[in-house]
Amino acid sequence: MAGLADSLPEVFERLGRVQARRMFGGHGLFHEGRMIGLVVRETLYLKVDAESAPHFDALNAPAFSYERQGKTMQMSYREAPADLFDDRDLAALWGRRAWEAAMRSGQAPKPRRTTASAAARKTRKAP
Template sequence: MSAFVESLHEVFERLGRIQTRRMFGGHGVWHDGRMIALVFKDTLYLKADAESAEHFDKLSLPPFTYERQGKPMPMSYRQAPADLFEDRHEAALWGRRAYEAALRSGQPPKPKKPPAAKKAAARKTPAKKAAVKTKTLKATAR
């Protein structure tokens, strides 16, 4: 994970806990199960919608755009203002705007995985997996 992505935990400390995860060559940023931002090439883009667009428009902040079949495809994420990285109050304000836009989007929250499932999966060592595979092969050979 890049140092920039790691720094977002501190940037958004006044908003609350965030999670980051690699996706599509960048990173997604979640708060309370909702994707509020994405990071691509160390640039932060915040979730936006018709209600919050005016705040981005005032600062001429462009949308995240990717190319598909030779056509530019703008997404509902807009570049974050530079002040956000210097002022934790600004970061919380913009983070709340992005979270509210995510709530209004109608997308259901990302389900949380139970911690026990992660731990159980992590405990399976290659040796244990091989032993299970051997038992399975012996059982099917009978």
């Protein structure tokens, strides 16, 4: 990891443990096994749903979108407010909103990979 993703555990320290994991050319941000955000091109986006969207709407926070087969695909992540990087309490508030949106989405927690479990998977794949 490099850049913004490296700083996120400290930024969200008052929320609790967060972990940035490489994925899709960026990073996923996880808290208690659920993806609460993503970092793409050094921009943090937080998970959003119908209940938390008004908070993002009030800031005119753009949604994360990407192009796929000539179509713009919009995801349920919105750009995080810039001032959360300077205020740990504010970061915890926005992080909790994202975590609660992830909880409401029915997203199952992702088990944390350990070195032992990674080794076991490699062993099973061996001929």
